Amino acid sequence: xxxxxxxxxxxxxxxxxxxxxxxxxxxxxxxxxxxxxxxxxxxxxxxxxxxxxxxxxxxxxxxxxxxxxxxxxxxxxxxxxxxxxxxxxxxxxxxxxxxxxxxxxxxxxxxxxxxxxxxxxxxxxxxxxxxxxxxxxxxxxxxxxxxxxxxxxxxxxxxxxxxxxxxxxxxxxxxxxxxxxxxxxxxxxxxxxxxxxxxxxxxxxxxxxxxxxxxxxxxxxxxxxxxxxxxxxxxxxxxxxxxxxxxxxxxxxxxxxxxxxxxxxxxxxxxxxxxxxxxxxxxxxxxxxxxxxxxxxxxxxxxxxxxxxxxxxxxxxxxxxxxxxxxxxxxxxxxxxxxxxxxxxxxxxxxxxxxxxxxxxxxxxxxxxxxxxxxxxxxxxxxxxxxxxxxxxxxxxxxxxxxxxxxxxxxxxxxxxxxx
Amino acid sequence: xxxxxxxxxxxxxxxxxxxxxxxxxxxxxxxxxxxxxxxxxxxxxxxxxxxxxxxxxxxxxxxxxxxxxxxxxxxxxxxxxxxxxxxxxxxxxxxxxxxxxxxxxxxxxxxxxxxxxxxxxxxxxxxxxxxxxxxxxxxxxxxxxxxxxxxxxxxxxxxxxxxxxxxxxxxxxxxxxxxxxxxxxxxxxxxxxxxxxxxxxxxxxxxxxxxxxxxxxxxxxxxxxxxxxxxxxxxxxxxxxxxxxxxxxxxxxxxxxxxxxxxxxxxxxxxxxxxxxxxxxxxxxxxxxxxxxxxxxxxxxxxxxxxxxxxxxxxxxxxxxxxxxxxxxxxxxxxxxxxxxxxxxxxxxxxxxxxxxxxxxxxxxxxxxxxxxxxxxxxxxxxxxxxxxxxxxxxxxxxxxxxxxxxxxxxxxxxxxxxx
Numbered sequence: 028x029x030x031x032x033x034x035x036x037x038x039x040x041x042x043x044x045x046x047x048x049x050x051x052x053x054x055x056x057x058x059x060x061x062x063x064x065x066x067x068x069x070x071x072x073x074x075x076x077x078x079x080x081x082x083x084x085x086x087x088x089x090x091x092x093x094x095x096x097x098x099x100x101x102x103x104x105x106x107x108x109x110x111x112x113x114x115x116x117x118x119x120x121x122x123x124x125x126x127x128x129x130x131x132x133x134x135x136x137x138x139x140x141x142x143x144x145x146x147x148x149x150x151x152x153x154x155x156x157x158x159x160x161x162x163x164x165x166x167x168x169x170x171x172x173x174x175x176x177x178x179x180x181x182x183x184x185x186x187x188x189x190x191x192x193x194x195x196x197x198x199x200x201x202x203x204x205x206x207x208x209x210x211x212x213x214x215x216x217x218x219x220x221x222x223x224x225x226x227x228x229x230x231x232x233x234x235x236x237x238x239x240x241x242x243x244x245x246x247x248x249x250x251x252x253x254x255x256x257x258x259x260x261x262x263x264x265x266x267x268x269x270x271x272x273x274x275x276x277x278x279x280x281x282x283x284x285x286x287x288x289x290x291x292x293x294x295x296x297x298x299x300x301x302x303x304x305x306x307x308x309x310x311x312x313x314x315x316x317x318x319x320x321x322x323x324x325x326x327x328x329x330x331x332x333x334x335x336x337x338x339x340x341x342x343x344x345x346x347x348x349x350x351x352x353x354x355x356x357x358x359x360x361x362x363x364x365x366x367x368x369x370x371x372x373x374x375x376x377x378x379x380x381x382x383x384x385x386x387x388x389x390x391x392x393x394x395x396x397x398x399x400x401x402x403x404x405x406x407x408x409x410x411x412x413x414x415x416x417x418x419x420x421x422x423x424x425x426x427x428x429x430x431x432x433x434x435x436x437x438x439x440x441x442x443x444x445x446x447x
Numbered sequence: 448x449x450x451x452x453x454x455x456x457x458x459x460x461x462x463x464x465x466x467x468x469x470x471x472x473x474x475x476x477x478x479x480x481x482x483x484x485x486x487x488x489x490x491x492x493x494x495x496x497x498x499x500x501x502x503x504x505x506x507x508x509x510x511x512x513x514x515x516x517x518x519x520x521x522x523x524x525x526x527x528x529x530x531x532x533x534x535x536x537x538x539x540x541x542x543x544x545x546x547x548x549x550x551x552x553x554x555x556x557x558x559x560x561x562x563x564x565x566x567x568x569x570x571x572x573x574x575x576x577x578x579x580x581x582x583x584x585x586x587x588x589x590x591x592x593x594x595x596x597x598x599x600x601x602x603x604x605x606x607x608x609x610x611x612x613x614x615x616x617x618x619x620x621x622x623x624x625x626x627x628x629x630x631x632x633x634x635x636x637x638x639x640x641x642x643x644x645x646x647x648x649x650x651x652x653x654x655x656x657x658x659x660x661x662x663x664x665x666x667x668x669x670x671x672x673x674x675x676x677x678x679x680x681x682x683x684x685x686x687x688x689x690x691x692x693x694x695x696x697x698x699x700x701x702x703x704x705x706x707x708x709x710x711x712x713x714x715x716x717x718x719x720x721x722x723x724x725x726x727x728x729x730x731x732x733x734x735x736x737x738x739x740x741x742x743x744x745x746x747x748x749x750x751x752x753x754x755x756x757x758x759x760x761x762x763x764x765x766x767x768x769x770x771x772x773x774x775x776x777x778x779x780x781x782x783x784x785x786x787x788x789x790x791x792x793x794x795x796x797x798x799x800x801x802x803x804x805x806x807x808x809x810x811x812x813x814x815x816x817x818x819x820x821x822x823x824x825x826x827x828x829x830x831x832x833x834x835x836x837x838x839x840x841x842x843x844x845x846x847x848x849x850x851x852x853x854x855x856x857x858x859x860x861x862x863x864x865x866x867x
Contacts, residue, residue, distance in 0.1 A: 030697070034690050037867075041842035042683050048857050049839050053675065118859070175859040194831055198812070202629075209622075209629055211838065212858050214811055218835040222671075222828060251642075255473065263462050270454050277450070391634060392618070392812055404824035408642060411614055415638040418631065419469050422461035437468050438632050439538070439595040447457075 049215060052176075055169065056216040059180045060187075060223025062163060063156045067188035068228045070133055070155060074148055077140035078311050085307045087142055088298055094142035095290030098135045099344045103286065105131055110346065111150045114157040114182065115429035118175050118204045128158035135346035143310030144297060145336035149186055150348020153200075156185020160220075176213045179204075183217040184224035191228070191235020195396035197221040203427070206389040207434030236314060238321045238358075238380075238401055242371040246408040253368050257361065257375060258382050258413045262420020264360060265386025268334050268353060269424040269446070276342035286344060293343030297336060309336040312351045317358045317380070321373040324366075325359035333359065349426045350384065357383030377402045378413035385414045386421030389432060389446065423447050469635060472596075475589065476636040479600045480607075480643025482583060483576045487608035488648045490553055490575060494568055497560035498731050505727045507562055508718055514562035515710030518555045519764045523706065525551055530766065531570045534577040534602065535849035538595050538624045548578035555766035563730035564717060565756035569606055570768020573620075576605020580640075596633045599624075603637040604644035611648070611655020615816035617641040623847070626809040627854030656734060658741045658778075658800075658821055662791040666828040673788050677781065677795060678802050678833045682840020684780060685806025688754050688773060689844040689866070696762035706764060713763030717756065729756040732771045737778045737800070741793045744786075745779035753779065769846045770804065777803030797822045798833035805834045806841030809852060809866065843867050 081087050105127055116122045136151040160181025161174070169177055179200040187196035197217040201210040229235070244250055283289040301309070308316050309332055319325065337352040357379030365375020377398065385394035391414045398410040423432060425446025435442045501507050525547055536542045556571040580601025581594070589597055599620040607616035617637040621630040649655070664670055703709040721729070728736050729752055739745065757772040777799030785795020797818065805814035811834045818830040843852060845866025855862045 030694065034694055038683065038686055038690060041686060041844070042679075042840065045682065045840040045842055046679065049679070049836065052839075172858055172860075194815075194827060197831070207629055207631055208854070209627055209812070210854065210859055211627055211811060212855055212860075214835045215839050218831050222831065226666075246646075259466065259469070262465065263458065266458055266461055270458060274450065274454055391631060392629070395614075399819065399824055399827075404819055407614060407819075411617070411638050411642065415634045416469065419472075419635050420462065420465040422465055424461070434628070434630065435632055438592055439630055440592075440632075 052216040056219030060220040063184035064188045064224035064227035081143040091142045092291045092294040094138045112429040124161040139345040144340040144345040146347025147351030149350040152185035152189040153182045156181035179213040180216040180220045184220040187221040188224040188228035192400040193221040193225040199393040202390045206432040240373045240402045243406045254412045258416035261382025262386045262417035265383045266421045266424040271338045275338040290344040320358040320362040320376045329359040330356045353383045354380045382413040382417035386417040472636040476639030480640040483604035484608045484644035484647035501563040511562045511714040514558045532849035544581040559765040564760040564765040566767025567771030569770040572605035572609040573602045576601035599633040600636040600640045604640040607641040608644040608648035612820040613641040613645040619813040622810045626852040660793045660822045663826045678836035681802025682837035685803045686841045686844040691758045695758040710764040740778040740782040740796045750776045750780040773803045774800045802833040802837035806837040
C-alpha cells in the first residue's frame with residue numbers, strides 16, 4: 028500500500044515537472060515561431076523579388092563582381108564569420124552567436140540571389156532563425172543551460188517558414204548537429220516553433236514548393252534493384268559535391284589571398300561560364316529547373332554545371348545555402364539517369380533530391396520526412412532505399428565541416444569526427 | 448592538379464569501400480528478411496489460430512493456470528531469461544543471445560495468446576528476429592564487430608513481418624536501444640531486412656492492420672490546443688502503464704517467491720477479473736477492440752482494465768509484448784476522451800496509439816512513422832503534437848529497463864540512465 032502511494036506520488040511529481048517544462052517550451056516555441064516566421068517571410072519575399080528580377084533581367088549577372096565586393100565588404104567590416112558552421116559550432120563548442128548574424132546573412136543572401144549567383148536559401152534560413160532565437164533567448168533570460176535548445180528551435184522555425192515542411196524542419200535541427208545523436212530534448216520546442224512558423228508564413232502568402240511525382244510503379248524486385256543502382260550514384264554525387272565545394276575553397280584561398288580579389292575572380296569565371304553555356308538555368312536557387320526536372324526532364328549536363336556554379340559562388344564569398352543546390356543536383360541527375368534504366372522520371376528526380384540531400388547532410392530521417400512533405404507518402408519504399416543507400420555511399424563527406432559524425436557509418440563505434 | 452587527382456582518387460576509394468560494405472549488408476539484410484520473415488509468418492499464423500480459438504471458446508481462459516505453469520516450466524528448465532531486455536542488453540553490454548530464445552518465445556507467446564492472457568506480439572517478434580539473426584550471423588561468420596548490426600537487422604525484420612510497417616520497423620531497431628542515439632550504421636541492413644520481410648510475409652498472406660482515420664479537421668489554433676491537452680494525458684498514461692507493470696512485478700516477486708505459484712495466483716486473478724467484468728475484450732492482443740475504437744468507440748474503463756490485465760499477465764510469467772497493449776490503451780482512451788473535448792473519435796484514437804507508444808518506448812521518430820504507415824500521412828501535424836508532447840510528459844519511464852536514455856529529455860545533457 029505504501030508502495031502504491033509512493034508510485035502515485037512519483038507520477039504526480041513527474042507530471043507536474045513535465046507540465047512546467049512543457050509549457051515553458053510551448054510558449055518559447057510559439058514565440059520563436061512567430062518572430063522567426065515573420066523574419067523568414069520577409070526574407071522569402073525579398074528573395075522572390077531578387078529571383079524575379081534576375082529572371083527578367085539576366086544581364087544583371089554582369090553586376091556580380093559588384094555584388095560580391097559588397098558582400099565581402101559587409102563581412103569584412105562586420106568581422107568575419109563562417110555561416111551555418113557557426114550555428115553548428117554554437118551547439119558543440121558553446122561558441123556565441125552574434126546578433127548581427129541575422130541581418131548580415133539576410134543582406135548577403137539577397138545580394139547573392141539578386142545578381143544571380145548560384146546558391147540556396149535554406150542554409151541562410153537556418154542562420155537567420157538560429158541567430159534570432161539566440162537573441163530572443165537572451166532577451167527572455169532563458170536559462171543558459173537551455174541555450175542549445177533555443178538555437179535549434181530558431182533553426183527549425185527558419186527552415187520551416189521558408190520551405191513549408193514543418194515536420195522535416197523540426198527533426199532537421201535535432202539531427203544535423205551531431206550525426207548519430209538525436210537531441211530529443213529540443214523535440215517540443217522545435218515542433219512547436221516549426222508548426223507555428225509554417226502556419227504563420229503560409230497565412231502571409233508564402234507558398235511552399237510541391238513537386239508532383241506522377242508515376243509510382245509497384246515496388247517489386249526489379250524496381251528495387253534498379254533503385255539501389257541509381258541510389259549508389261546519388262551517394263557518390265553528394266560526396267563529389269562536398270569535395271568540389273571544399274576543393275574550390277582551397278583553390279581560391281591558396282591562389283587569391285585577398286578576399287576581394289577572390290570574389291571578383293570567381294564572379295568573372297561565373298560570368299564567363301554563363302556566357303559559354305548560354306543559359307540562365309544556373310542563376311539563383313533554380314527552383315524552376317527542379318520543378319521542370321519532374322515534368323519535362325533536365326539537360327544531361329545540368330547537375331555537373333550546377334555543382335560547378337554553386338561551388339564557385341559559395342566558396343568565394345557569396346552566401347545562401349547548399350541545400351537547394353543539392354536538391355537541384357539530385358533532381359536533374361535522377362531525371363536524366365532514372366529513365367535510362369527504366370524508372371519513371373519524376374520518381375527518379377524525387378529520389379535524387381532526397382538521396383543527394385541525405386548524402387550531403389548525413390541526415391537520413393530528415394531526408395525521408397522531406398520526401399513525405401514534398402512528394403506525399405506513396406513512394407515511401409523508394410525513398411527509403413534512396414536515402415539509406417546514399418547515406419552509406421557518401422562516406423564521411425558533408426556540407427558542414429562543423430558537423431560531428433559521432434558514430435561510424437559502417438560499425439556501431441563511437442568516432443566523433445568532422446566530415447571531409 | 449595534383450590536388451584534383453588526389454580528390455578523384457579519394458572519392459574512388461570511398462566509393463569502392465562503400466560499395467563493398469553496401470553489398471555485404473544488402474545480402475545479409477535480404478537473407479535475414481527472408482529467414483526471419485518466414486519464422487515470423489509462421490508465428491503470425493500460430494497466433495491467429497490462438498486468437499481465433501480463444502475468441503470462439505472463451506472458456507479456454509480457465510486453462511490459464513495450466514498455460515502459465517507450462518511457460519514458467521519452459522523458462523525454468525531452459526534457464527531463465529529476460530525477454531526483450533536481453534536483446535537490448537546484447538547491444539549495450541555485449542551479452543550473448545542464446546539460440547534457444549527464438550523457439551522459447553515462440554512457444555510461450557503462443558501459449559499466452561491461446562489461453563487468452565492479455566499480451567502483445569511485437570515484443571515477441573523483436574526477440575524472435577534478433578535471436579534468429581544472431582544465429583545467422585554466427586553461421587555466416589559475420590565479423591564479431593558487426594554483431595550489433597546483425598541483431599538490429601533481425602529485430603527490424605521480425606517487427607516488420609508481423610506488423611507490416613517496414614519503415615517504422617527499420618527505424619525502431621535503431622532508435623529503441625539507446626534513446627538519443629541513432630545507430631545509423633544499421634540503416635542499410637535494417638531497411639533491407641525490413642522491406643524484404645514485409646514483402647515476403649505479405650506474399651504469404653499476412654495481412655497488416657490498418658486503421659481508418661475518417662475525419663481529419665483543419666489544423667487550426669483551436670484543434671492545436673485541444674490536441675496538446677489530450678496528449679498530456681497520453682504521456683501520463685504511458686508513464687502510469689510502465690509504473691503499473693513494474694509495480695505488479697515487484698508485488699509478485701515480493702509476496703510469491705516461487706514462480707509457479709506466482710503464475711497460478713495471477714492466472715486466478717485474471718480469471719476472476721474476467722468473470723467480474725463479463726467481457727472477453729481483454730483476452731489476447733485485442734486488435735479487434737483497437738479497430739472498434741476507431742469506428743464505434745470504446746468503453747470508458749477499457750484503457751484501465753487493459754493496463755491491469757496486461758500488467759498481471761506480463762509481470763507474472765506470461766509472454767508476448769507490451770506494444771500492442773500500449774496501442775490498445777492509447778486508442779481506447781483517446782476515442783473516449785477526444786470526443787469529450789470536441790476532437791473526432793478516430794483521430795483521437797490514432798493519436799492515442801502513437802502517444803502512448805511514444806511515451807512508453809521513448810521512440811518519437813518510430814511513433815511518427817508508425818502513424819504514417821497505419822493511418823496515412825494526412826493527419827501529420829496532429830501526430831507530431833501527440834508524439835512530442837507525450838515524449839516529454841512521460842518522463843524517465845519506459846517499458847524496457849535495459850533501454851538507455853542517453854540524453855536528458857529536458858536539456859542537452861548526457862545522462863545515460865535506465866528508465867524507471
